[in-house]
Amino acid sequence: MSDITITTTDGLEGREVTEYLGVVSGEAVIGANVISDIAAEIRDVVGGRSGSYEKKIEAGRREAITDVRAGAAELGADAIVGASFDYEEMGEGMLWVNLSGTAVETRRR
Structure with missing residues (x-):
């Protein structure tokens, strides 16, 4: 499942x-x-x-990446x-x- 490539582009170099x-x-x-809210607010005030x-x-x-890869794997996608x-x-x-993205099957060119 972790071998499913995720990209923001509409294609993958070297693959169709x-x-x-x-x-x-x-x-x-x-x-x-x-507690972390208060600490974060203090950092924001001092610019940290x-x-x-x-x-x-x-x-x-x-x-979210783990979930989207699982959904793509269920569809048989490799990307x-x-x-x-x-x-x-x-x-x-x-x-x-x-x-979110589109699950696809690809092949090497």
């Missing part, structure tokens, strides 16, 4: 898309606790980066083209990470 299998998506909802939030967002991206991340706030302290 032979079949479009459908849209796939992976999601993750990230929550933050009160919020390492705790960055780690949570990265974990959310990894989870996902046109992939795009989306981030939405879902309420106080909650962030939704979505990765």
Whole structure:
């Protein structure tokens, strides 16, 4: 499953898309606790980066990638083209990470 290539482009160099299998998506909802919220706000005020939030967002991206690859594998795909991340706030302290793209079969040229 981890060998499924994901790209933001509409094709893959050296490979030809032979079949479009459908849209796939992976999601993750990230929550933050009160202590890390306060620490992040303090860093924002003094101009620092919020390492705790960055780690949570990265974990959310990894989870979304795992989910989208699983969906593509179920369709028999070997790649996902046109992939795009989306981030939405879902309420106080909650962030939704979505990765979607088109699952495809390819062959080497």
